[in-house]
Amino acid sequence: MTELKFYGDRPPGIEGASLPGRLIVIEGTDGVGRSTHIALLKEWLEDRGIAVLDTGLTRSELAGPGIKRAKEGNTLDPFTLNLFYATDQWDRLEHQIIPALRAGMVALADRYIFSLIARAVIRGVSPEWMEDLYGFALIPDSVIYLDIDVEHLLPRVISSTGFDYWESGQDFLPSTSVFDTFVEYQTWLLDEFRRLATRHNFHVIDARASVPEIFRAISAQVEQVVEGMGQEKTIDELLEEPSAEVATATLPHLE
Amino acid sequence: MSTHEDRELPGRLFVVEGIDGSGKSTQLDLLHKWLVSQGYLVVFSEWNSSPIVKATTKRGKKRHLLSPVSFSLIHAADFANRIHAEILPALQAGAIVLADRYVYTAFARDAVRGLSKDWLRRLYSFAVKPTLAFYFDVPLDEAVTRIMEGRPQLKFYEAGMDMDLSDDPEESFRLYQGMIRSEYDQLVKEFDLVRMNAMDSLVRQQKQMRALVAPHLQGVMRADGGSINDVLREEGLLGRYLDEARSKKAQA
Secondary structure, three states: OEEOOEOOOOOOOOOOOEEOOEEEEEEOOOOOOHHHHHHHHHHHHHHOOOOEEEEEOOOOOOOHHHHHHHHHHOOOOHHHHHHHHHHHHHHHHHHHHHHHHHOOOEEEEEOOHHHHHHHHHHOOOOHHHHHHHHHHOEOOOEEEEEEOOHHHHHHHHHHOOOOOOHHHOOOOOOOOOHHHHHHHHHHHHHHHHHHHHHHOOOEEEEOOOOHHHHHHHHHHHHHHHOOOOOOOOOHHHHHHOOOHHHHHHHHHHOO | OOOOOOOOOOOEEEEEEOOOOOOHHHHHHHHHHHHHHOOEOEEEEEOOOOOOOHHHHHHHHHOOOOOHHHHHHHHHHHHHHHHHHHHHHHHHHOOEEEEEOOHHHHHHHHHHOOOOHHHHHHHOOOOOOOOEEEEEEOOHHHHHHHHHHHOOOOOOOOOOHHHOOOOOHHHHHHHHHHHHHHHHHHHHHHHOOEEEEOOOOHHHHHHHHHHHHHHHOOOOOEOOOOOHHHHHHHHOOOOOOHHHHHHHHHHO
């Protein structure tokens, strides 16, 4: 059960006190392995009879394409970019996440407001302004944070996507060396994430460990969060029970 | 832009060069798979593949807009972007970088188009010196046969049609590749490229490459942390959403 609680005031148009689904957020810096673990977790949950929505930054119908276009130009000031992201975040909450939770699904979010806050704060936007802005965000049932240091992050980034312009802070750090700005930027970012982890009670997982160890730690936490879900019997299972014959026979008489 | 000679680069850079049809990409691919299987972190970078520049190059080639100078400059722009965003950071981090074509391709192709060799060397002075650069030496007839077998039609710049060597694409291709091949002969001496006999069997060439690369691998960064396959086995999962996750990442 997800309590319908928000970081700030409840946004207009959202009714009810609780929802039967769960909102689970996976946070962590670029290259730490979030998307891999989410892909594994989605299958793991479905195998347990739980329906899953997976969602992530810029995947809203409304603002996703616009953000991607804006980032290609590398031209936006941090406030505009943040409000663009906030639009995307709200659109997905309203049209993807909350409906999924109402339907009793697990919503797995690849990043949430925390990545956005951390990125903005190290670019000089005030943390208060950012947390006020995201007052509309639903408080998740669990925020699982994959914690890593730069030394362990480097090989993963190299073996996956390489050094991204934004994830290396190239938009605002003065050096032209991507490697140097990456190390500097990620060091700052990870400090900011840890500050948020304390403030917002993240479930912190040591992502320096091996992939199987990390997944075991994640699934152990998720198991607790989804306890009691996926227990409903399917129609086929119900029909196979001894009482099914009687129940089926009486079906047409039910008013 | 500054040169990087003053900086200690912990990674290794291996380069393959040669005319079209020399089999260099096949050999580099085999080397890549071997290095990955040994647990090394490998970054692959291909000529003309910068996500920012390549669309412009493609447009220029399609519409025949490129003159010798713009041909040279657009390829230098592509290379600069890959040096800055892919090759240099990976080398600084201590990984292995494999490059399919490098500055020598520009030195050969642009010289054939009449640009000053001295100017080209200064233009590309920001390039990192490779640990080893292999040159796949193939007789012209063999290269032409290999290319013509695999391709129904030669592209305009690929065949060197911009240089007015011949109106017949196949003849132009032969003349153009022949000129590039003589340039490479000079470059092998000037830059100490490792000459490989591209007429040898694939296995023999690959063995030779590995033997030459191996001594340079000490202290190079390795991937760590167990594999996804371990998770799939332990948890009884199929990994049915992993491809989707990878393609999302590639789009982003």
